[in-house]
Amino acid sequence: xxxxxxxxxxxxxxxxxxxxxxxxxxxxxxxxxxxxxxxxxxxxxxxxxxxxxxxxxxxxxxxxxxxxxxxxxxxxxxxxxxxxxxxxxxxxxxxxxxxxxxxxxxxxxxxxxxxxxxxxxxxxxxxxxxxxxxxxxxxxxxxxxxxxxxxxxxxxxxxxxxxxxxxxxxxxxxxxxxxxxxxxxxxxxxxxxxxxxxxx
Amino acid sequence: xxxxxxxxxxxxxxxxxxxxxxxxxxxxxxxxxxxxxxxxxxxxxxxxxxxxxxxxxxxxxxxxxxxxxxxxxxxxxxxxxxxxxxxxxxxxxxxxxxxxxxxxxxxxxxxxxxxxxxxxxxxxxxxxxxxxxxxxxxxxxxxxxxxxxxxxxxxxxxxxxxxxxxxxxxxxxxxxxxxxxxxxxxxxxxxxxxxxxxxx
Numbered sequence: 001x002x003x004x005x006x007x008x009x010x011x012x013x014x015x016x017x018x019x020x021x022x023x024x025x026x027x028x029x030x031x032x033x034x035x036x037x038x039x040x041x042x043x044x045x046x047x048x049x050x051x052x053x054x055x056x057x058x059x060x061x062x063x064x065x066x067x068x069x070x071x072x073x074x075x076x077x078x079x080x081x082x083x084x085x086x087x088x089x090x091x092x093x094x095x096x097x098x099x100x101x102x103x104x105x106x107x108x109x110x111x112x113x114x115x116x117x118x119x120x121x122x123x124x125x126x127x128x129x130x131x132x133x134x135x136x137x138x139x140x141x142x143x144x145x146x147x148x149x150x151x152x153x154x155x156x157x158x159x160x161x162x163x164x165x166x167x168x169x170x171x172x173x174x175x176x177x178x179x180x181x182x183x184x185x186x187x188x189x190x191x192x193x194x195x196x197x198x199x200x
Numbered sequence: 201x202x203x204x205x206x207x208x209x210x211x212x213x214x215x216x217x218x219x220x221x222x223x224x225x226x227x228x229x230x231x232x233x234x235x236x237x238x239x240x241x242x243x244x245x246x247x248x249x250x251x252x253x254x255x256x257x258x259x260x261x262x263x264x265x266x267x268x269x270x271x272x273x274x275x276x277x278x279x280x281x282x283x284x285x286x287x288x289x290x291x292x293x294x295x296x297x298x299x300x301x302x303x304x305x306x307x308x309x310x311x312x313x314x315x316x317x318x319x320x321x322x323x324x325x326x327x328x329x330x331x332x333x334x335x336x337x338x339x340x341x342x343x344x345x346x347x348x349x350x351x352x353x354x355x356x357x358x359x360x361x362x363x364x365x366x367x368x369x370x371x372x373x374x375x376x377x378x379x380x381x382x383x384x385x386x387x388x389x390x391x392x393x394x395x396x397x398x399x400x
Contacts, residue, residue: 080384080385080386080387081387116320119320119323120319123316141360141380142380142384144356145356145377145380145381145384146384146385148352149381149385152345152348152352156341156344156345177345178385180341180342181345181349181385182385183342184279184342184345184349185346185349185378185382185385186280186382187278187280187281188278
């Protein structure tokens, strides 16, 4: 394997992913990651607070991109559509990475610690979206619920993508997830209504 | 103040709440909680993993009550209504505590650490509800979305209750929160309706 030349953060990230996938996240130490990267533990901790954070180094950029898209969306679009379009765009960028992003998702699902960290990042994303919606004039409580609904659709779409065969389009997946959320929350109307006269 | 006689866990819980409210959560140590309770740090750690967990000792009972209510709901009720009824019942039991439950909520909102721990408990609750819905025959993805929607309504209702004056009924609050969630996710239909005659 040719020696991979990159900055310290990129080398540590690559080493961590390799080791997590080889041995399982729980069985890898920071010392081992640093050694594989040819660096010191001290260097590791200059870039990451702990071994979980390696998997979340992209979270600030994701959040900034989504918040910018919400802030810059046209004014006449419904808030939920603004949020889902912003998340669809960010999700498409991630899923275009392909296998690396799927491997990351499987790692997160393999570890309770990583799953908790992921949830905390999603709550932060939700709160940032809610603030951006309030800046567009939406009342606080409505902004929070809309942001939560969007993030729920995003997480659902992402899980489906990670476990799907082939390359499903993320935009279609998040639209389908939003439809499923609507179905889940809406009252069920099934009192066997008679068909209107003259229709089939 | 009369010496409060109770089991060690109850004494530690009371001491922790007193100190958190007096000094702020971040500025209290486990040693101080143990001292106020007339017990040792060692005893504290027999009951709680850390000083955050004192506020979440009720989480397993809450989760069990909600899961039982979901499991035992009649079969002909829509899944979202099953979940919201179960959460309404559990939430009513909590809000009947009154000021103590409001103080707890304010503490949680005062600390990022506590807020994160609360989010993790809510994710665990959501996942447990989803499993209970699957046991009722709902497909996995639909069960997860329904559970998430219910927990979102619960959190929204609880925040509104904690910040409301007086004693709002939790059942009404969670129903209103679910309605607001429906409004947030549903497509907006507003093809510029003309104003009703006689209004400005």
